[in-house]
Amino acid sequence: MKGTNIGEFEELVLLTVAALINDAYSVRVIEEIEEQTQRRIKLGVVHAVLSRLEEKGLLRSKLGEATAVRGGKRKRYYSITAAGKSALVRMKEQRDQLWGRIPGFSTKPL
Amino acid sequence: MGENSRFLNKTIVINNEYQQPPRWARQLLYWYCRPEIVEDLDGDLNEFFNRNCRDKGVFRARLIYILDVVKFLRPYTIRRPKAVNPIPLLGYSTRLNVRALLKSPVDTTLTVLSLTLGLAAFLVLFFYVVTEFSYDTHFRRAEDIYNISLELKSQNDNVTTPIACADGPLASLLPESLHQVESATGIFRPNSKDKVYAGVGTYHESRIYRADSSYFSVFHHEWVTGDQRSWGEPGAIVLTETLALKYWGQTDVQNELIRVNDVEYRVAGVIKDLPDNTHLIFDALLYEPPSDWSFTYVLLRSDADYDGFVGDLNKLGEGHLGPVLHQFGFEGHYLVEPVTEQHYSPSRLLDLPKGNRDFLHILRFAALLILAITGFNFVNQGLSRVIKEQQQITVKRIFGAQRWQLVLHELTRTALLCLISFGLSIILIAAAESLFDIHFRMMSAIAGNVRMAGVGLAGIFLVLGAGSLIARLTFMSPFVTRNLRVKTSSPSVGFFRWGVLGAQFTISLGLVLASVIVTDQVDYLLRLNKAGFRDQVLIVEVPPGLAEGDVGSTVKQKFLELSFVDCVSIARDGAVPALLPSMDTYYIQPQNSAGQVMMLNHVFADEDYFRVLGIPLLEGRNFAPDDYERDRQVVIVNEALVRKMNWKNPLENEITYGVFPSELPAQVIGVVGDMPYGGMQNAMPIQFRLEKSICDHIFVRLTDVTPSNLRLLGKSWTEITKESYFNYRFLDAYYLEQLENENVLRDVLIVFALLACLIGSVGLIGLINISVAESIRANSIRLVLGADLLSMLLQGSRRYMISFIFAAVATVPLTIYYMQGWLESFVNHVEISVTHVLLAFTSMTMSLLLILAFHFIKLGSVRPLQHLRNE
Numbered sequence: 001m002k003g004t005n006i007g008e009f010e011e012l013v014l015l016t017v018a019a020l021i022n023d024a025y026s027v028r029v030i031e032e033i034e035e036q037t038q039r040r041i042k043l044g045v046v047h048a049v050l051s052r053l054e055e056k057g058l059l060r061s062k063l064g065e066a067t068a069v070r071g072g073k074r075k076r077y078y079s080i081t082a083a084g085k086s087a088l089v090r091m092k093e094q095r096d097q098l099w100g101r102i103p104g105f106s107t108k109p110l
Numbered sequence: 111m112g113e114n115s116r117f118l119n120k121t122i123v124i125n126n127e128y129q130q131p132p133r134w135a136r137q138l139l140y141w142y143c144r145p146e147i148v149e150d151l152d153g154d155l156n157e158f159f160n161r162n163c164r165d166k167g168v169f170r171a172r173l174i175y176i177l178d179v180v181k182f183l184r185p186y187t188i189r190r191p192k193a194v195n196p197i198p199l200l201g202y203s204t205r206l207n208v209r210a211l212l213k214s215p216v217d218t219t220l221t222v223l224s225l226t227l228g229l230a231a232f233l234v235l236f237f238y239v240v241t242e243f244s245y246d247t248h249f250r251r252a253e254d255i256y257n258i259s260l261e262l263k264s265q266n267d268n269v270t271t272p273i274a275c276a277d278g279p280l281a282s283l284l285p286e287s288l289h290q291v292e293s294a295t296g297i298f299r300p301n302s303k304d305k306v307y308a309g310v311g312t313y314h315e316s317r318i319y320r321a322d323s324s325y326f327s328v329f330h331h332e333w334v335t336g337d338q339r340s341w342g343e344p345g346a347i348v349l350t351e352t353l354a355l356k357y358w359g360q361t362d363v364q365n366e367l368i369r370v371n372d373v374e375y376r377v378a379g380v381i382k383d384l385p386d387n388t389h390l391i392f393d394a395l396l397y398e399p400p401s402d403w404s405f406t407y408v409l410l411r412s413d414a415d416y417d418g419f420v421g422d423l424n425k426l427g428e429g430h431l432g433p434v435l436h437q438f439g440f441e442g443h444y445l446v447e448p449v450t451e452q453h454y455s456p457s458r459l460l461d462l463p464k465g466n467r468d469f470l471h472i473l474r475f476a477a478l479l480i481l482a483i484t485g486f487n488f489v490n491q492g493l494s495r496v497i498k499e500q501q502q503i504t505v506k507r508i509f510g511a512q513r514w515q516l517v518l519h520e521l522t523r524t525a526l527l528c529l530i531s532f533g534l535s536i537i538l539i540a541a542a543e544s545l546f547d548i549h550f551r552m553m554s555a556i557a558g559n560v561r562m563a564g565v566g567l568a569g570i571f572l573v574l575g576a577g578s579l580i581a582r583l584t585f586m587s588p589f590v591t592r593n594l595r596v597k598t599s600s601p602s603v604g605f606f607r608w609g610v611l612g613a614q615f616t617i618s619l620g621l622v623l624a625s626v627i628v629t630d631q632v633d634y635l636l637r638l639n640k641a642g643f644r645d646q647v648l649i650v651e652v653p654p655g656l657a658e659g660d661v662g663s664t665v666k667q668k669f670l671e672l673s674f675v676d677c678v679s680i681a682r683d684g685a686v687p688a689l690l691p692s693m694d695t696y697y698i699q700p701q702n703s704a705g706q707v708m709m710l711n712h713v714f715a716d717e718d719y720f721r722v723l724g725i726p727l728l729e730g731r732n733f734a735p736d737d738y739e740r741d742r743q744v745v746i747v748n749e750a751l752v753r754k755m756n757w758k759n760p761l762e763n764e765i766t767y768g769v770f771p772s773e774l775p776a777q778v779i780g781v782v783g784d785m786p787y788g789g790m791q792n793a794m795p796i797q798f799r800l801e802k803s804i805c806d807h808i809f810v811r812l813t814d815v816t817p818s819n820l821r822l823l824g825k826s827w828t829e830i831t832k833e834s835y836f837n838y839r840f841l842d843a844y845y846l847e848q849l850e851n852e853n854v855l856r857d858v859l860i861v862f863a864l865l866a867c868l869i870g871s872v873g874l875i876g877l878i879n880i881s882v883a884e885s886i887r888a889n890s891i892r893l894v895l896g897a898d899l900l901s902m903l904l905q906g907s908r909r910y911m912i913s914f915i916f917a918a919v920a921t922v923p924l925t926i927y928y929m930q931g932w933l934e935s936f937v938n939h940v941e942i943s944v945t946h947v948l949l950a951f952t953s954m955t956m957s958l959l960l961i962l963a964f965h966f967i968k969l970g971s972v973r974p975l976q977h978l979r980n981e
Contacts, residue, residue, distance in 0.1 A: 027157050044181045069160050073153030
């Protein structure tokens with residue numbers, strides 16, 4: 001397994017896969033991120049990130065069903081692994097710690 | 111894309127209710143993408159494409175699809191070649207191929223034989239051309255070395271005479287007069303042999319050149335012992351390695367003493383032997399100051415302007431040589447040519463034998479043609495084998511053999527056959543070289559160009575490999591895989607194949623016909639010259655030290671005392687009929703017309719010369735003993751000179767030595783018949799002059815030639831001259847030498863005609879194999895239905911019979927036309943007749959009959975039940 005350090009976009013994709021539970025394949029992941037963040041996401045970028053996260057052992061994948069809209073090609077469904085979960089938890093803890101160190105933190109803009 | 115293709119096909123079936131993305135873009139994706147991710151990637155792209163079709167229109171969706179396919183070209187998507195270790199497979203493939211080759215010995219022998227002959231012929235021709243094209247290129251700075259020669263133009267008749275030499279003093283004048291010249295040297299080649307005392311023996315050498323002190327500053331040689339600093343002093347001699355070993359058995363002979371023509375020299379050093387492809391073919395080099403005429407070479411500075419140099423040289427020549435030439439009625443200018451081009455320029459007076467660039471280009475083309483035909487035949491033989499192995503290949507494919515594995519198997523077989531044939535062709539060349547007296551040293555040419563031979567072998571392998579692969583891949587198509595049936599060639603491929611066979615027939619028949627005609631002409635020339643006494647005429651070579659004085663006359667008298675000696679004549683150099691005579695400037699004064707200065711050939715001999723050689727006197731009289739005493743000189747001319755001068759009454763003319771009419775004129779007293787001087791082709795104009803004070807050759811006609819008589823002659827010679835060296839040759843030997851070119855041409859034509867027939871026959875056998883294999887089902891059915899072998903043979907052999915007839919129609923007139931031109935270059939020649947054509951046809955038909963017999967055997971070996979079992 002490669003290092004579990006992940007970048008901001010990788011974290012976002014990992015979180016989205018975790019959130020989509022059993023419906024996480026690349027097109028769906030893109031739609032979800034676009035919906036949540038209002039950002040335009042490229043298919044190639046998401047594919048590359050999914051592939052990298054799988055290589056790091058944070059995701060696992062399996063082929064699902066074929067559909068006509070996909071030209072009879074099967075979807076590749078991703079799900080988060082235990083390592084992926086712990087990576088997300090660690091990232092959240094790090095952020096929480098940093099948030100906690102800000103005195104009199106207010107949600108209003110500084 | 112083999113593994114990906116099943117997904118690609120599936121898409122086309124299912125996706126019929128949606129828009130199709132660009133097919134080529136999808137194919138691109140399947141070509142580069144890893145098989146394990148290509149399916150979902152394609153699915154995602156399709157899903158996106160359909161969404162974009164709905165949102166943005168089909169055109170934009172297609173554009174985005176194409177862009178996305180290109181953008182997916184990332185390291186993690188690109189397929190990686192499988193890391194398969196081909197070495198074990200190579201060993202396995204080699205074993206299988208060796209087994210298969212041994213299993214069918216007839217086919218293997220034919221293939222190897224064809225390839226060996228073709229490769230041997232190609233290698234010999236190719237390396238001969240390479241050697242000829244690299245004449246004199248081995249010298250360091252060869253590109254800066256130039257040869258300077260002289261072209262004389264007679265002021266009377268404007269006739270130009272190019273001479274291979276230049277005036278002797280020019281070489282020493284050039285470096286100090288022209289700034290472009292770095293160094294210049296003059297070389298002199300003697301015509302006669304030198305008598306050498308070296309080590310413990312006496313030798314007669316014909317290749318001892320003379321050169322001035324600058325020789326080694328122009329031409330670079332590799333020294334074995336000594337160096338060029340020891341050259342350039344009077345009395346120095348440089349030997350080649352071979353000569354040093356011949357004299358002393360070692361090369362460490364610096365400062366050893368050696369006597370050449372009774373003058374003592376000191377060995378300045380030993381140089382490596384010279385290659386074959388050079389004009390400087392000396393065995394030893396004597397230091398000698400420049401003589402009147404020498405072969406002049408100049409080394410120009412690297413930055414010298416060539417045109418400027420030629421201009422300056424001729425300006426120098428006008429001042430330095432012009433006045434002397436004008437005095438003799440000539441104008442002259444220098445010709446400059448690179449030393450590397452010297453071998454191909456037109457032949458000049460006193461020149462060495464030259465090469466012919468056009469001929470070399472033709473030879474190179476012939477070499478490539480032979481290689482192409484050999485390759486074609488090799489592919490055909492491979493093809494007939496592949497047809498036989500088709501079911502085997504199909505079964506291999508069904509059981510999962512990859513295409514590249516089959517390709518590797520085929521390449522291993524080609525490499526194996528290539529290596530065996532290449533080795534055999536080298537052995538064949540070496541054997542031919544050692545068994546026959548071949549001037550061109552093929553093995554050393556190949557050894558000298560090992561890198562080129564390696565590259566050539568690799569090239570041959572690539573070409574043959576590519577051809578074999580094309581043949582094999584033709585039979586790896588899915589059609590074959592599905593049907594397990596013999597596939598036949600397309601009509602166009604078949605037509606091409608038989609067309610190439612027709613070309614082989616054309617070449618073979620042309621060469622056979624040409625060799626029949628040349629053989630007949632050479633035999634005719636030999637028969638024609640038998641009419642004289644040439645096998646009874648002995649020519650004794652007189653050593654240089656004895657040429658002057660009355661030795662010749664004394665020996666003549668002594669020889670005449672022997673009972674078996676019919677007559678004897680003494681003559682100067684250039685009197686041997688088969689050799690080139692000497693020439694000089696003469697003033698000719700015909701009756702009632704203006705005189706003119708001409709370069710004329712002359713032979714100096716005594717009054718018995720014509721009798722010894724059997725030259726008939728046609729008009730006037732022969733020399734008489736009292737002609738020596740007369741005040742007025744006399745001369746005899748031959749028919750060719752009379753024809754050239756257009757003399758109606760030859761005896762009324764005078765020929766004066768030199769350029770001035772005031773000098774003593776010689777009256778023409780007789781006309782004799784032509785003899786083949788200087789070549790068998792044309793009769794050369796000659797004038798004969800009386801001479802007995804200088805004797806270079808003694809012509810002796812014997813009534814009875816026996817070893818004991820020859821010994822007696824030698825004894826008489828030694829008694830008079832006190833010389834143990836009695837060097838003689840029969841005139842016959844000179845004639846045979848003269849016919850050497852024709853003999854070589856005949857031998858080359860016969861060898862290549864045989865080769866062409868053999869290669870063509872093997873090619874035809876390959877085609878018969880293909881044709882029999884392709885029509886095996888049809889033939890099996892015919893046999894089952896009761897057809898007889900003869901009718902099947904007639905039907906099967908129709909195509910090559912037609913090829914042969916077409917070849918004959920195309921070749922015979924063309925060959926007759928070219929050979930007629932060649933024959934007309936001879937004064938006496940045979941006429942091309944039906945016999946020649948019939949002989950050529952008969953020899954070709956013999957080989958065709960053998961092939962028909964082979965075809966018959968092949969048809970006879972067809973087993974119908976075995977082949978129809980799967981139907």
